[in-house]
Amino acid sequence: MVLPAPNLDDRRFQHLVDEAKRYVQQRCPEWTDHNVSDPGVTLIETFAHMVDQLVYRLNRVPDKNYIAFLDLLGVRLFPPAAAKAEVTFWLSAPQPETVALPRGTEVATARTDNAEAVVFATVDELPVPPCALERLVTRSAGGEHADRTKDLDAGKDVPCFQPAPVAGDVTLFGLSAAVPRCVVVLRLDSRVEGIGVDPRQPPLVWEAWDGQGWARCAADEDSTGGLNRPGEVVLHVPPGHTTSVIAGNRAGWLRCRVTEPEPGQPFYSESPTVRVAEAFTIGATTTVEHAETVTDVPLGESAGVPGQRFALARTPVLLDGAPIVVRVSTVDGWVDWTVVEHFGASGPDDRHVVLDATSGEVLFPPAVREADGRLRQYGAVPAKGAVVQVPRYRTGGGRAGNVARGAISVLRSSVPYVATVENREAAVGGVDGETVEEAKLRAPNQLRLQERAVTAEDYEQIARLAAPSAARVRCLPVDGEPGAARVLVVPEVVADRGDRLRFEQLAPAAEMLASIARRLDERRLLGTRLVVEPPDYQGVTVVARLVASTAANEVREAALDALYRYLNPLRGGPEGIGWQFGRPVQFGEVFAVLQQVPGVGLVEEVRLFPANPLTGERGGLVERVDVAANALVFSHQHQVVVTLAAGPS
Numbered sequence: 169m170v171l172p173a174p175n176l177d178d179r180r181f182q183h184l185v186d187e188a189k190r191y192v193q194q195r196c197p198e199w200t201d202h203n204v205s206d207p208g209v210t211l212i213e214t215f216a217h218m219v220d221q222l223v224y225r226l227n228r229v230p231d232k233n234y235i236a237f238l239d240l241l242g243v244r245l246f247p248p249a250a251a252k253a254e255v256t257f258w259l260s261a262p263q264p265e266t267v268a269l270p271r272g273t274e275v276a277t278a279r280t281d282n283a284e285a286v287v288f289a290t291v292d293e294l295p296v297p298p299c300a301l302e303r304l305v306t307r308s309a310g311g312e313h314a315d316r317t318k319d320l321d322a323g324k325d326v327p328c329f330q331p332a333p334v335a336g337d338v339t340l341f342g343l344s345a346a347v348p349r350c351v352v353v354l355r356l357d358s359r360v361e362g363i364g365v366d367p368r369q370p371p372l373v374w375e376a377w378d379g380q381g382w383a384r385c386a387a388d389e390d391s392t393g394g395l396n397r398p399g400e401v402v403l404h405v406p407p408g409h410t411t412s413v414i415a416g417n418r419a420g421w422l423r424c425r426v427t428e429p430e431p432g433q434p435f436y437s438e439s440p441t442v443r444v445a446e447a448f449t450i451g452a453t454t455t456v457e458h459a460e461t462v463t464d465v466p467l468g469e470s471a472g473v474p475g476q477r478f479a480l481a482r483t484p485v486l487l488d489g490a491p492i493v494v495r496v497s498t499v500d501g502w503v504d505w506t507v508v509e510h511f512g513a514s515g516p517d518d519r520h521v522v523l524d525a526t527s528g529e530v531l532f533p534p535a536v537r538e539a540d541g542r543l544r545q546y547g548a549v550p551a552k553g554a555v556v557q558v559p560r561y562r563t564g565g566g567r568a569g570n571v572a573r574g575a576i577s578v579l580r581s582s583v584p585y586v587a588t589v590e591n592r593e594a595a596v597g598g599v600d601g602e603t604v605e606e607a608k609l610r611a612p613n614q615l616r617l618q619e620r621a622v623t624a625e626d627y628e629q630i631a632r633l634a635a636p637s638a639a640r641v642r643c644l645p646v647d648g649e650p651g652a653a654r655v656l657v658v659p660e661v662v663a664d665r666g667d668r669l670r671f672e673q674l675a676p677a678a679e680m681l682a683s684i685a686r687r688l689d690e691r692r693l694l695g696t697r698l699v700v701e702p703p704d705y706q707g708v709t710v711v712a713r714l715v716a717s718t719a720a721n722e723v724r725e726a727a728l729d730a731l732y733r734y735l736n737p738l739r740g741g742p743e744g745i746g747w748q749f750g751r752p753v754q755f756g757e758v759f760a761v762l763q764q765v766p767g768v769g770l771v772e773e774v775r776l777f778p779a780n781p782l783t784g785e786r787g788g789l790v791e792r793v794d795v796a797a798n799a800l801v802f803s804h805q806h807q808v809v810v811t812l813a814a815g816p817s
Contacts, residue, residue: 177223184216235604242510243611247484247525249636250459250562251569251598253288253591255576256351256404260587262298262448267585269294274580275456275589277571286568288456288576288595296350301447303342305415309334309426313415325358325441328395328424333436335371335428339395342419343447348409351388351451352422357398357444364437370394371429371436374401377421378408385422388592395424395440404453404592430783456576456591458569458598459486459562467530470496472552474535474545480528484601486562487525494521494530497555511546520547526601530558569598570662594662594673597637621691627655631700634687635680639738642703642749644798651696656703656749656798657684658737667733667740671781671802674737676702706795707779707804708735708753709786712762713811715770720810723767727808734761737800750797769813779804 179187189212192199202209255275259267271293279285304316308330316326329337341354365371372394375382383406391399403422411420429435467478485492494505496519505519511533514520522531533547550556576591602610613629621627627643635641639660646652659676663669685700692698710731716723734740734757740747742757755776762771778787781802795801 177227179220179223181213181216181220184219185213188212188216234608238607238611241611241615243607243614244524245526245604245607246602246636247487248565248601249488249597249599250457250486250565251567251571251595252291252455252457253571253576253595254453254593255288255290255456255589255591256451256453257294257296257579257583257586258351258451258588258590259296259449259585261585262450263296263585264298266298267296267583269296269452269454269583269586272461272581273583275576276578276580277575278578285578286458286571286575287460287580288458288569289460291455291457294349294452294454296449296452297345297347299343299345299347299350299352299420299447299449301341301354301445302344303340303415303417303419304442304445305340305342305417307338307340309336315415315417320442320445323443325443327439327441329426329436329439331439333426333439335426337426337439338423339442340414340421340423341445341447342414342417342421344419346410346420347405347449348407349453350405350409350449351453352403352405353448353450354401354403354422355399355444355446355448356392356395356401356442358395358441364434365394365396366434367393367396369433370396371427371433373425373427374403375423375425376403376405376409377412377414377423378406379410379412380408382423382425383408386592395442402450453592457562458566458595459564461560461562463560465558465561467494467556467558470532470550470552470554470556472549472554474533474549476532476550478530478532478556480530480558480561482563483526483528484563484565485523485525485528486565488597489562490560492523492561493559494523495557495559496550498551514547516545516548518547530556565598566600567598569595570660571595572662573664594664596659596661596677599636599660619691620693621653621688622693624653626691627653627688630688630691631655631657631684634684638676638680638684640746641684642798644749646697646699649697652699653692653696654699654701654798655684655688657681657700658703658746658800661738666729667736668803669732669736669738671705671804674702674705674802703737703749704796704799705737705781705802706793706799707781707802708793709777709779709804710735710758710806710808711773711775711777712758712807713772713809714762714765714768715772715813716767716810717769717813719767720812723765724808724810726767727762727765727810728806730761730765731758731806731808732803734758735801735803737802740801747801749800750795751801752795753793753801755791 189202257269269290271290273290274287276285276287304320305313306316307313319326328339374385374387376385386404388402390401392401409420411418414421462482465480470476492507495502496505505521507523508520510522511520514533520533536544538544573594574590576589579586579589621630624643628641631641637660638657640658642656644654646654657676661669661673681700688698714727737747759771759774762768776790776793778790778793781804
C-alpha cells in the first residue's frame with residue numbers, strides 16, 4: 169500500500185473568503201455590505217487568492233522531500249537518447265577522385281510553417297572513392313569459374329549463366345577498388361534478353377564480398393528487369409566490402425546470383441547476356457544522429473578541496489555513445505578522470521567523478537568523517553589551481569529525432585560534389601529525458617529489483633532500463649524448457665504514413681538485443697537460459713465493403729487508416745497502447761472499428777484472412793484469427809471497397 173501524502177492545509181480560495189467574512193462580522197459588525205461590489209470584499213478576495221497560492225506551494229513540500237529521498241537512494245533522471253538514421257549522400261556526378269565527407273557534416277529535415285528543422289550530424293568521416301569495372305567472371309552452380317573480361321572488351325555477348333540457368337549460377341563484377349558503404353551503379357547493355365522471367369520479380373539477388381562471406385546488397389533500382397534488357401542497377405554496398413582474389417584476379421567483387429524461384433515465380437529458360445558493362449560510384453551511406461558534439465569544454469579551476477562541483481554549460485549530456493572523461497591539468501600534462509556511477513567503491517587514489525547527465529553537474533570525490541574521527545577519502549582530489557575540462561561530449565536527443573523515411577532531405581554543410589541527401593529508412597532510437605513523475609513510478613520497481621532478475625516483471629523492467637528506445641518488452645517462459653526465459657523486444661518505429669508499418673521495420677537492431685542480453689545476463693539466476701529476440705507476428709488481412717453517403721475515396725482512406733491503427737502492434741488494440749500478446753482478432757471488433765469511421769453509413773461485408781507477412785501468402789476465410797502467446801498482430805494489405813449510397817427514389 170502506498171503511504172498517503174499529507175495535506176498540510178486543505179483550505180482553498182472560497183474557504184478563505186468565507187472565513188474572512190466571518191471574522192468581519194465578529195470584529196466589525198457595522199460592516200454589513202458583503203457583496204462582491206464592495207471594495208473591502210475585493211481586498212478580501214485579493215488576499216485570499218494570494219494565500220491560496222501559498223497554501224498550494226506549502227502542500228508541494230512533500231514532493232520536494234520525495235525528490236530529495238530519490239536522490240539519496242541514487243535514483244537519477246535518465247537523460248534523453250539520440251535518434252540515428254542511415255543517410256545516403258548522392259553525388260552530382262561520378263568523380264575521378266575520392267570525395268571526403270568530414271565527421272559532423274550536418275543534414276536536416278525541411279523546415280515548415282509548423283515545425284522547425286530537425287538537425288542531424290554524421291558520426292564518422294565518410295570517404296566516397298571512385299570505382300570502375302575491371303573484371304567480369306562467371307561461375308556455374310557446380311563451382312567452375314570463367315574469366316570473360318576479354319570477351320566483354322571485344323564487344324561479344326557474354327552469357328551471364330549456363331545455357332539453361334539453375335539456382336546457384338553467378339556473374340561476378342570485379343571493381344577497381346573496394347567501395348564500402350557506397351552506392352554503385354552497374355550500367356549493362358545486351359542484344360539477347362533472358363527469356364522466361366518476370367522483370368518485376370526476377371529470381372536474382374545481388375551480393376558483395378565482405379572478407380568473410382557474401383553480404384546482401386540493397387538494390388534501389390533495377391531498370392534491367394533482372395538482366396532482361398539494357399539498363400542500370402543501383403546497389404547499396406554493405407560496410408564490410410573489401411578486395412579479394414577470385415579466379416586469380418584481385419578486385420572488389422560484386423555478384424549477381426540466381427536463386428530458387430518461389431512458388432509461381434517465372435524462371436529463366438535461357439541465359440541473359442551482357443555486351444557492355446560499366447560501373448561507377450554515385451554516392452555513399454553513413455550514420456547520422458540527432459545530437460551535437462561539443463569539444464574542449466572548460467569547467468573551471470580546482471580549489472584543492474574534496475566534493476567540488478562543476479557544471480557543463482549545455483545540457484543534457486547523452487550517454488549512449490563513447491564513455492565521457494574529465495581532464496585535469498598537472499605539471500606533466502593532462503590526466504583523464506573516469507566517470508563512475510557512484511563513489512562507493514572508490515579508493516583514496518582513484519581518479520573518479522560522478523556525472524549527472526540531466527543537469528550536467530560534475531561531482532568530484534567527497535571526504536567523509538568516520539565515527540572514530542578519521543577522514544575517509546572516496547577518491548583523489550585535484551590539486552589547487554588545476555584546470556578542469558571535458559574534451560568531448562554530446563548533447564541533444566529526444567523523440568523529435570524519430571523522423572519518417574525520406575524526411576532528411578536538406579544538406580546544411582557545404583560539401584563539394586554532393587547534390588542531394590535522403591534517409592531510406594526512418595530514424596529510430598530517439599527517447600525524451602525522464603521526467604520527475606516517471607522517476608517516481610520507476611523508483612519502487614528499481615528498489616524492488618535490487619539488481620537481480622527473478623520474475624518475469626524483473627526481466628521486463630531491466631530490459632527497459634537497458635534499452636529505453638524499445639517500445640515494448642515482454643517476458644514469457646520457453647515452451648517445454650523449465651528455467652528458461654524468453655524476452656521479446658519490439659522497437660519504437662516511425663511509420664512512413666500514419667500507422668502503416670512495414671514488416672521489416674519491426675526487426676530490432678542487433679545492438680539493442682545485445683545490450684538487453686548483456687544487462688540481463690549479469691543479473692539472471694544461475695542455470696537460467698536467456699533468449700532475447702523479436703516476437704512472432706501474425707499477419708491479418710481485412711477485406712471489407714462499405715457504403716458511404718459522399719466522398720467515397722476519403723471514406724476508403726479513413727477506413728484503411730482505422731484498420732492499420734487498430735491492428736497495430738505498437739499503438740493498436742482497444743486501449744490504443746499496443747496489441748496484447750496472444751490476443752486473437754475477432755470478426756465483431758473489426759466490424760465495430762469500420763462502423764465508427766466517419767462517413768460510413770453501412771458495413772456490408774467484412775472478411776478476415778490470416779496472412780504470412782514474410783511471404784505474403786494469405787490463408788482461408790475465418791471468423792477469428794488466433795494469435796500465439798508470443799506473437800502480435802500485423803496489418804497486411806487490407807482491402808476496402810466503398811460505394812456511394814443510392815439517393816432517394
